[in-house]
Amino acid sequence: xxxxxxxxxxxxxxxxxxxxxxxxxxxxxxxxxxxxxxxxxxxxxxxxxxxxxxxxxxxxxxxxxxxxxxxxxxxxxxxxxxxxxxxxxxxxxxxxxxxxxxxxxxxxxxxxxxxxxxxxxxxxxxxxxxxxxxxxxxxxxxxxxxxxxxxxxxxxxxxxxxxxxxxxxxxx
Amino acid sequence: xxxxxxxxxxxxxxxxxxxxxxxxxxxxxxxxxxxxxxxxxxxxxxxxxxxxxxxxxxxxxxxxxxxxxxxxxxxxxxxxxxxxxxxxxxxxxxxxxxxxxxxxxxxxxxxxxxxxxxxxxxxxxxxxxxxxxxxxxxxxxxxxxxxxxxxxxxxxxxxxxxxxxxxxxxxxxxxxxxxxxxxxxxxxxxxxxxxxxxxxxxxxxxxxxxxxxxxxxxxxxxxxxxxxxxxxxxxxxxxxxxxxxxxxxxxxxxxxxxxxxxxxxxxxxxxxxxxxxxxxxxxxxxxxxxxxxxxxxxxxxxxxxxxxxxxxxxxxxxxxxxxxxxxxxxxxxxxxxxxxxxxxxxxxxxxxxxxxxxxxxxxxxxxxxxxxxxxxxxxxxxxxxxxxxxxx
Numbered sequence: 001x002x003x004x005x006x007x008x009x010x011x012x013x014x015x016x017x018x019x020x021x022x023x024x025x026x027x028x029x030x031x032x033x034x035x036x037x038x039x040x041x042x043x044x045x046x047x048x049x050x051x052x053x054x055x056x057x058x059x060x061x062x063x064x065x066x067x068x069x070x071x072x073x074x075x076x077x078x079x080x081x082x083x084x085x086x087x088x089x090x091x092x093x094x095x096x097x098x099x100x101x102x103x104x105x106x107x108x109x110x111x112x113x114x115x116x117x118x119x120x121x122x123x124x125x126x127x128x129x130x131x132x133x134x135x136x137x138x139x140x141x142x143x144x145x146x147x148x149x150x151x152x153x154x155x156x157x158x159x160x161x162x163x164x165x166x167x168x169x170x171x172x
Numbered sequence: 173x174x175x176x177x178x179x180x181x182x183x184x185x186x187x188x189x190x191x192x193x194x195x196x197x198x199x200x201x202x203x204x205x206x207x208x209x210x211x212x213x214x215x216x217x218x219x220x221x222x223x224x225x226x227x228x229x230x231x232x233x234x235x236x237x238x239x240x241x242x243x244x245x246x247x248x249x250x251x252x253x254x255x256x257x258x259x260x261x262x263x264x265x266x267x268x269x270x271x272x273x274x275x276x277x278x279x280x281x282x283x284x285x286x287x288x289x290x291x292x293x294x295x296x297x298x299x300x301x302x303x304x305x306x307x308x309x310x311x312x313x314x315x316x317x318x319x320x321x322x323x324x325x326x327x328x329x330x331x332x333x334x335x336x337x338x339x340x341x342x343x344x345x346x347x348x349x350x351x352x353x354x355x356x357x358x359x360x361x362x363x364x365x366x367x368x369x370x371x372x373x374x375x376x377x378x379x380x381x382x383x384x385x386x387x388x389x390x391x392x393x394x395x396x397x398x399x400x401x402x403x404x405x406x407x408x409x410x411x412x413x414x415x416x417x418x419x420x421x422x423x424x425x426x427x428x429x430x431x432x433x434x435x436x437x438x439x440x441x442x443x444x445x446x447x448x449x450x451x452x453x454x455x456x457x458x459x460x461x462x463x464x465x466x467x468x469x470x471x472x473x474x475x476x477x478x479x480x481x482x483x484x485x486x487x488x489x490x491x492x493x494x495x496x497x498x499x500x501x502x503x504x505x506x507x508x509x510x511x512x513x514x515x516x517x518x519x520x521x522x523x524x525x526x527x528x529x530x531x532x533x534x535x536x537x538x539x540x541x542x543x544x545x546x547x548x549x550x551x552x553x554x555x556x557x558x559x560x561x562x563x564x
Contacts, residue, residue: 039561049478057476084441092435 003144004030005156006129007165008137012038015138018163019044022140025159033129033139055113056106063105067098130169140165176545178403180538188535195528202521213277214510215522216269219529221362222386222502224262226533229387230255231318232351234325235344243556244414246548247407251394253325254540255387256318258533263311270307275300278510281368290369298365306361310354317347325548332550355380363502366509370448372437378429379505385426385467386498388418389491394537396488403546409482410560416481419491420471427468452504455513459504466497499526 009015015038019029029045032038041047071094075081080088115121133139142156157168202212233252237245245252280286281298291298320343328336356376364375372378392415398404437445452460471490480486507516548554 053478084439086439092431092438095431095435 003146003148003171005142005144005153005160005168005170007140007142007160007168008130008132009140009164010137010166012138014164015140016040016044018160018165019140021163022142022159027142027156027159029140030143031141033133033141035133035136035138038138052110052113052117056110059109060102060106062109063102064098066105067101068094071097129171144170175403176547176549178398178538178541178546180542184538185535188531188538191527191531192535193528194524195526195531198521198524198528201524205521207519207521208511208515209273209277211511211515211517212521213269213274214506214516215525216265216274217278217362217510218499218502218506219526220262220266220269221506222383222499222526223258223529223533224266225383226387226390227256227258227262227318228314228351228355229383230391231259231314231321231347232384233387233391234321235347235351238321238341238344239348241341241553243553244411244560246551246553246557247404247411247560248391248395248415249325249548249551250541250544250546251391251398251537253322253544254537255390255394256322257540258536259318260311260315261532261536263315266311267307270304275303279365279368281365294368298368303361306357310358313350313354317343317350321347325551326544329545329548329550334552337552363505366506367448370445372433372445372448374429374433378426378433379502381422381426381429382498382501385419385422386495388415388422389495389498391415392419392487392491393495396484396491398541398546399484406547406558408560410562411557412484412487413478413482413562416475416487419487419494420475420481423467423471423475423494427464427472430464430468451508451513456504456508456516459500459507463497463501463504466493467501470494470497 007018009018012034015032015034019032019041022029023044032041032045034041072089075090075094076088082088083090083093086093119127128134129141130137130139140160142160144153144156153170157170160168199212199216202215230252233245234249234256237249276282281291281294282300287295296302321340324336324340324343327333328340359376359379363379364371392412395404395407395412395415399407434449437449471494474486474490475481480490503518503522551557
């Protein structure tokens with residue numbers, strides 16, 4: 001099992017200041033858990049932009065092709081019916097359904113991609129580092145490399161303490 | 173320190189005046205070259221309506237954000253306010269144009285010998301006195317509200333009293349309600365009544381949304397011009413991003429309305445309705461197709477990624493092309509009915525006159541920009557706008 005140190009904060013401004021200080025000292029922050037989105041935290045942590053939008057685009061494109069293609073197949077090959085003298089391949093009438101399937105596929109692909117990426121699918125063991133993070137606490141996680149000496153661990157703890165963390169815990 | 177006072181340099185005035193003279197020259201050229209009264213009249217209506225719409229969207233932009241109490245737009249609010257000063261100018265031009273022959277050249281229902289059973293039933297609404305009364309009401313109400321909204325905003329700035337902000341919101345609320353009705357009715361009056369036998373219930377919103385997209389595009393263009401001249405340094409990527417989102421989103425919504433109107437008429441296939449698209453799909457087919465490609469497909473694909481909405485070198489070409497695209501949209505609304513396939517075209521008359529109107533519009537807008545600081549420093553959301561930041 002990997003070892004890590006958690007430190008919690010009660011205020012988002014203090015959290016941001018603390019993160020900057022800890023980073024300035026050269027420690028790598030593994031993750032920050034927060035009860036709500038904190039403005040500017042992406043820049044501080046140097047996070048890459050979410051790739052969820054690409055999933056949405058691919059899902060939407062598949063949805064559009066599926067919706068349009070399915071109707072084209074049904075109305076020209078599988079079960080052609082004459083509606084009011086329109087041609088069998090009546091493209092304008094396929095668009096509303098293709099639009100809906102685009103939205104549906106994009107939305108579902110995003111939901112499932114999110115659940116998979118954050119390990120929230122049914123059957124996943126939930127990882128809760130600290131119960132209080134589900135309420136109002138901000139939690140900073142710093143990974144501890146295998147075989148670190150107690151000296152190195154206490155260094156990280158000291159840095160967090162100086163950065164204004166309210167409580168620090170070491171988990172092995 | 174940022175330069176907050178816009179100065180109208182000789183260079184800007186000269187360029188604008190050259191553009192205006194190109195417009196006048198195009199008009200003279202149209203008369204001399206024998207383009208025909210209908211074509212000239214339809215072009216004046218097109219440009220007058222288009223740039224009136226730009227003024228109205230400038231005002232709408234300010235009003236809707238004042239009502240929503242949104243913060244970010246404070247940084248670009250003055251552009252919208254300056255655009256709204258074109259409304260009375262367009263009003264005077266429109267009135268002169270209709271009074272001196274424009275009305276009869278364009279609208280079939282003004283000719284007593286063209287009145288048939290259908291038009292006779294529409295006569296209580298479509299008659300000349302009532303047409304002029306409505307025109308005067310629209311422009312009086314719009315101009316007054318534009319004046320008061322602008323005045324409240326400037327008083328808020330100079331006198332720094334929150335009561336002027338409440339006043340701004342009050343006038344904005346009135347404008348939103350008034351504009352919801354008048355925008356639809358004015359599009360019936362000036363555009364839909366060209367094809368007086370035909371009607372569509374969502375026409376007004378469709379035209380409004382077309383104006384909205386080009387209005388947002390023009391705000392982006394003016395913002396860019398001001399930035400190039402060294403003003404508006406406080407406007408950062410986040411504000412530009414939001415304008416880009418508007419351009420992207422409203423382009424899709426415009427296409428949604430376009431398609432809603434097209435598909436219902438196509439599906440129902442009632443001759444009195446399909447005749448409208450018959451003209452456009454035969455004599456004006458290239459225009460009709462270009463309209464969809466550059467107003468939907470182009471912004472949809474180019475502005476889809478986040479970065480393209482944030483950088484001017486991507487956003488400006490889209491804004492310019494969409495601005496031209498919605499001019500073409502208006503062209504295909506007016507020309508088939510007012511001029512007809514044989515006589516209509518896009519030549520020096522069309523392009524020159526549009527350049528002329530653009531010059532006049534820029535002259536009015538840039539002149540109005542000198543009248544107030546470029547940022548309302550005492551706006552209650554000023555700080556919020558300057559600190560504006562979004563992750564998405």
